[in-house]
Amino acid sequence: MKKVLWIASLLLLPLTMNVQAAGGYSIELESADNNLRDQASLKRGAVLFSNYCMACHSLKYMRYNRVARDLGWTDEEVISEMAHGLNTVTENVMTRMEDGVSRAVLGSDAPDLSLMARLKGDDYIYTFLRSYHQDDQGKWDNKALKGTAMPNVLEGIERHATPEEYAEVARDITNFLAYAGEPSKLQRLDLGWKVIAFLLVLLLLLYLLKREYWRDIKH
Ligand code: HEC
Numbered sequence: 001m002k003k004v005l006w007i008a009s010l011l012l013l014p015l016t017m018n019v020q021a022a023g024g025y026s027i028e029l030e031s032a033d034n035n036l037r038d039q040a041s042l043k044r045g046a047v048l049f050s051n052y053c054m055a056c057h058s059l060k061y062m063r064y065n066r067v068a069r070d071l072g073w074t075d076e077e078v079i080s081e082m083a084h085g086l087n088t089v090t091e092n093v094m095t096r097m098e099d100g101v102s103r104a105v106l107g108s109d110a111p112d113l114s115l116m117a118r119l120k121g122d123d124y125i126y127t128f129l130r131s132y133h134q135d136d137q138g139k140w141d142n143k144a145l146k147g148t149a150m151p152n153v154l155e156g157i158e159r160h161a162t163p164e165e166y167a168e169v170a171r172d173i174t175n176f177l178a179y180a181g182e183p184s185k186l187q188r189l190d191l192g193w194k195v196i197a198f199l200l201v202l203l204l205l206l207y208l209l210k211r212e213y214w215r216d217i218k219h
Helices: 002-016 019-023 037-053 064-071 075-084 102-104 118-119 122-129 155-160 163-182 185-214
Strands: 059-064 132-134 140-142
Touching: 037 064, 037 075, 037 163, 059 064, 059 163, 064 075, 075 185, 118 163, 122 163, 155 163
Parallel strands: none
Antiparallel strands: 132 140
């Protein structure tokens, strides 16, 4: 019994560890509260991503036709909404920036964002997009990534929006990046329940079968 308890506590150990501490963020992350089932939010996020992020960032593991299928667009719609009619649906979602320009102009490459939400978490991206601030000299910085090479590209939206509207913009972009990080997450979650239900039914059947086998045996 002691052994079983030992093993159980070892298995539970990762759950009790503070993930944020492991990530080493110096600021409190805000909850993104995004919802992958909210297709309207994902569509808004995709359009915002195309207009405000793709000048520098790519989603090199995503293809336009996959985005269309998952977000409920036709092939023509995804190209007009996200690529201004310039790409074909079988192309990957690549940045419009030439190689090396970001490094030359901003001093740093803009990373591919396909897996950024998986790497840093949805809450981090949401917080990062909401953490730009100006110092006394008017210089922009970001509390989540101090001294970042990325300019405050959403400044125009933020200036003309209410805090709630801007929170929604950040949430929609975060939602889209969370989707891009694992496009089949919803299928996985939905399938998971079915598999567990199947295993429970199987368990019941096997239990009844076992009882049937052992019924006439004295033990
Ligand atoms: C003008 C080019 C440019 C645009 C436009 C841009 N970024 Fe960036 N982004 C960068 C650069 C450069 C970096 C690397 C920053 C660094 O390492 O300091 C970066 C880094 C990031 C990171 C990683 C931050 C981290 O902690 O490492 C995220 C997330 C991100 N960008 C999201 C976005 C989103 C979302 C948009 C659109 C709203 C966007 N970016 C638009 C240039 C850009």
